[in-house]
Amino acid sequence: MYLRETKRRNRDGSVVSYLALAHNERDPESGTPRARILYNLGRADRVDRAALGRLVDSVGRFLDPEASRAGEVEAAGVPPVVDARPMGTSWVADQLWQRLGIATALGEAVAGGRVNAAAVERVIFAMVANRLSAEPLSKRAGTRWVAERVFIDGLEAMSDDDCYRAMDRFGDVVGEVQRRVFFSVANLLNLEVDLLFFDSTSTYWETETGDAPADGDDLAGLADDEDGDGDVAAEAVEAAVRTWGRSKDHRPDLPQVVIGMAVTREGIPVRLWTFPGDTSDQKLIRRVKDDLRDWQLGRVIWVLDRGFTSEQNRRYLQRAGGGYIMGEKLRGASSEAAAALGRQGRYRTVAGNLRVKEVRVDDGAGRDRFVVCHNPEAAERDAAVRAAIVARLEDAIADSDGLSARKRAELAGALKTKPGYNRFLRTTPNGYLRVDRAAVRRDAHYDGKYLLRTSDESLTAGDIAEGYKALYEAERGWRDLKTGIDLRPVFHHKPQRIEAHVQLCWLALLLIRVAEHATGDTWRNLRAELDRLHLVTMATNDGHLAQRGELTPGQRDILTALELPTPPRIFDFTPADSAP
Template sequence: MNVRRCTLKNASGGTFTYLQLVHNYRVKETGKTKTNVLMKLGREDQIDPSYIQDIIKALSAVFGDTTPGIAAGFEFHASKELGGPWIVDALWNKLGMANAIKGLLKDRQFSTPVERLCFAMVAGRILAPGSKLSLEHWVSKKAYIADLNDVDVHTLYRAMDLLVESNQELQKQVFSEVAKNARLDVDLIFLDTTNTYFETDEDISDSGLLKRGHSKDGHAELPLVSIAFAVTRSGIPIRCWVFPGNTSDQTIVEQVKQDLGAWNLGRVVMVQDAGFNSADNRRILLRECGDFIIGEKLRVGTDGAAVEALHRKGRFRVLENGLAIKDVVIDTGKATERRFIIVKNPEAESRDRVIRGQIVDAAKQKLKELSQYTGKAHTKAACALRSHSAYGRYITQDSKGLLHLDTAKIASEELLDGKFLVSTSSMKLDAADIVAGYKQLWSIERVFRDMKNTLDIRPVYHRLDDRIRSHILICWLAMILIRYAENVTERSWYQIEKALAAITAGLIESDKVNLWYCSDISDEAKDIFKRLNIVLPKKVIATVQKKRTAV
């Protein structure tokens, strides 16, 4: 066992040296030497000598005086991730999700710790997404999870079966606990749908989930499952549904409304982006889905009513979050009546103006450098400039074939700086709620994006319908924890996980006791614990007295 120095460079070119406690061992099969990192000690220039003294004091509290004879008996055997699992476990209990799982077990007899197994699957999906087989290794070798030293893939599958068997009851219990403990505002619920594909054959049975349909990931050739989420204003997904891949949005919304109505959450608004906007789709949404909020295109494809709304005069109302909104109703009292909300973001307005100014200045310079000839074919450089994705939009061509700045285009673009436009079927919803609802679409889409990226929902390693449903339930539970942590800490999950990554638990063994010891915790990580109101792990996390053997 020895201390290893690792030198790393940062983005600015500086170098830092980190210390690690490592153990070298020889692999019998190959005869090669390998190194196992037992504990990360931190940056060499930041390690306080008192840190070593703290370790000695903590050990002394367990063993008494650390005489040379006793100290020589200590062995550092393992190091595990602690920060991420500790935070996720604390939130799991704080939001009442542990109680919800335990509530399912009252009338069932299980010899395995089902709640701990469910937590391990959720924590693994957040911190180390992979197959259930890889979860075995993560729990036993990589992560410190309280009251769970290892798992078996077969017991994980049995726990998954319990989740899907209790799907309706589980979701209701989790919603009740989270709504109470997180004080959720559930007077308005937003809904959106997505799907995920499987690289396998389609299930041709009538009841199977794997069906070909419209793929939102551009894989029409592969079978899909459709997923729907009901999300609060704050972005917390309170319920999820899984449907066959060829299920229409109208059928999904009908089921969603029925299910949420049973929870006394009947006020559901369907939210769609501008890509879904057409007269036919709006009629379908109104007929099948009830109230909707839908994005409107500001440039190409903008319909006449939207153009009229954009140019309608009137004052903007400034909201608490800084956004300015204007409520416009077109064709009042007619069959073609439509309601639009124009939203202006002052920060985005300034940013758009600066970016366009930079593009226009660059276009001017390129026009000066361009060789143009009246009545002759364009040069290659002129064609490239005219068709350029950024500069070309502000350049026009006159009757003689010469290129100029399009001042009319620049002026029309200025009117759109920092704005977006939405329409709604509801004449009663407050304009601020409509804007919040459409902004929430980004949160819903982020839930889906996080499921596909942060949680690695794909590839799905399951093929049976029940296992697929259970897998998505686990992702839903994980997303609740992630979004709650992000809302409270005002950080992205990536930032949270990065700050917690350096917190590890080291296993110190002697002939009398095994001791799990916590590494140093950075100020940034302490701030995350404080914001979430979670107690920091103690230096000595756990001790296990060894049994004396009879002579």
């Protein structure tokens, strides 16, 4: 059944069309199909089109909606879509990758021998782009992600072997790539490297056993005095060896590696290091200092947290004109810190509600400046937390006087396992448990305070306090590496691939920070907007056409802020004789 149109020419030469609902029937004698008119609709120019529309709707209710729409699209001449995948995030990341000189640095570093440098560079970028996605995957799962779920310019597919070979080659040249990328980014973005912020963390590996000591020597290189300066502890050897150590991820049951990161005051990661899982902060800081000194970055002020505050570390950082700003433990055993806190002085307000005062402890040639920082809001929080701890402690020991001496000792042992209780619990000579009121008063003296020490004489007390607060950028980097970029879980075993995996995450963090710095927005928001841009492949009569969608205003704003060009409209055309 179909709508039949017949035409008749009038004497004056005009043509009139008539519409009818017809049905073809085959003549039983001749076998020739003939049209049988079921209903005459009259002249086409006078037909009730609204009635025809209602007829179409009533018929469509009995048909497959998808088939009906497909028929409408085909009738309208719109080619069917054979593939559609997000391209916005990967395309922007690729443009930044090229603009920051990472592609050039990586391609030139891995070139040589029978290595296809261009292919290695594309595979490494694909692994970095996957770290930037909303769902970072393993290297093996990433191969399907590239082939089926995302558009990577210049890479249609890759195998897991391609990934592992690229990681091995990347691991061979990672130091050179880091150096070239840093100077390219520093020159392009005019980075300020007078202050470098350093912090370390650890990450665990999904394996039940640790690695054997390197070369069977129990990592003796960590105790070798390689430069003959007598500072044995300074000779930390960078090596991604999984072993047990103090886990900052609260997974002491799994072997780990220690990772160090240096960032600028803008939060741009300068470099990442990997060390054996039992390397202490005091050892790795020497290697970090020496590595960056080789980059001609020796005359910088290092900003570090309280884990690095040892005299040997401080003097090592002062070599070649360097300096430091370090957090000092308030409740530690340092006599200098106690003297600094005990000095009288007047606070002055700097940024916001932060109050600072500078004190001098001694007048020696190697003297340090101390800055006492006080935050009134933090002081209120500290007081409230201490009051809650003391109240719970009082409840815990309220009826302890009636217990036997043995039971009281057991209770005291249990309470002292909790650091909060242990600070304020005392035992009388007769074995009774009491709240140490003197300890409570001493602790109140530290409310809202933190202590900084520096070797630099040019910075003001306010600059020192603000500089230390910017150490938050390094801590934010760890948070993004572990929760957004998914540094873990990791299953690699070869030290070279462990190092490569960490450095892939560093490149991803570098792209994120550059994008955030230029746009003033978070990567999560940028990615959500960019993922709306798709590359659509359509099957035309002439072949397959790959075309991007229309840019949204938000996407145009991102490209403008990043100073990137508009993506081309057409990305690929495969003629019909070669289309799949």
